[in-house]
Amino acid sequence: MDKKYSIISNSPAETIAFGKKLAELINVPALILLNGDLGTGKTLITKAAVSALGYQGDVTSPTFNLVQEYQAQVEIIHMDLYRLDRSEELLEIGFEDYLNREAVIFIEWPELALSLIPADFIFINIEKLSDNQREITVRGEGKMSSLLIERLNQEC
Numbered sequence: 001m002d003k004k005y006s007i008i009s010n011s012p013a014e015t016i017a018f019g020k021k022l023a024e025l026i027n028v029p030a031l032i033l034l035n036g037d038l039g040t041g042k043t044l045i046t047k048a049a050v051s052a053l054g055y056q057g058d059v060t061s062p063t064f065n066l067v068q069e070y071q072a073q074v075e076i077i078h079m080d081l082y083r084l085d086r087s088e089e090l091l092e093i094g095f096e097d098y099l100n101r102e103a104v105i106f107i108e109w110p111e112l113a114l115s116l117i118p119a120d121f122i123f124i125n126i127e128k129l130s131d132n133q134r135e136i137t138v139r140g141e142g143k144m145s146s147l148l149i150e151r152l153n154q155e156c
């Protein structure tokens with residue numbers, strides 16, 4: 001079985017379209033890890049997905065306070081762990097409680113959190129191919145990602 005979905009995005013608009021599709025195809029709860037260098041499109045995907053999930057306000061990157069919460073038809077949690085120094089800090093922000101919520105969770109820069117991540121998750125890798133081109137790959141472990149990958153592959 002194909003456990004991977006991959007597309008080339010040629011513009012921010014195509015990446016936004018991917019984020020929207022992602023929002024349409026996930027089940028709740030969902031844990032989505034976004035991996036990729038600075039400025040590859042992790043926040044762009046999250047913003048598009050948060051809007052598609054029905055949140056109408058501004059979505060800003062939570063770099064300084066690590067976590068942002070949004071209430072739409074579903075509860076949405078957006079974390080950006082770029083400024084995290086030690087994984088112990090995750091316990092201070094109640095990381096494990098967030099994971100237990102019936103929510104859609106997006107985590108940018110998830111490296112330091114990996115030891116606390118449960119076995120079922122969606123892993124999105126973004127690679128910059130050129131100024132405007134990105135390769136977006138969805139992998140993961142567990143039911144959550146295999147269902148999503150199946151649905152994404154059926155769409156095209």
Ligand SMILES: Nc1ncnc2c1ncn2[C@@H]1O[C@H](COP(=O)(O)OP(=O)(O)OP(=O)(O)O)[C@@H](O)[C@H]1O
Binds near residue numbers: 013036043
């Ligand atoms: N095909 C593309 N897909 C996504 N972003 C693109 C693409 N082409 C150009 N860009 C630009 O790349 C930038 C992506 O910014 P974004 O804030 O989403 O990155 P990020 O991965 O969240 O970075 P950071 O690690 O700093 O949080 C935007 O300025 C966007 O316009």
Ligand SMILES: [Mg+2]
Binds near residue numbers: 044080108
């Ligand atoms: Mg970002």
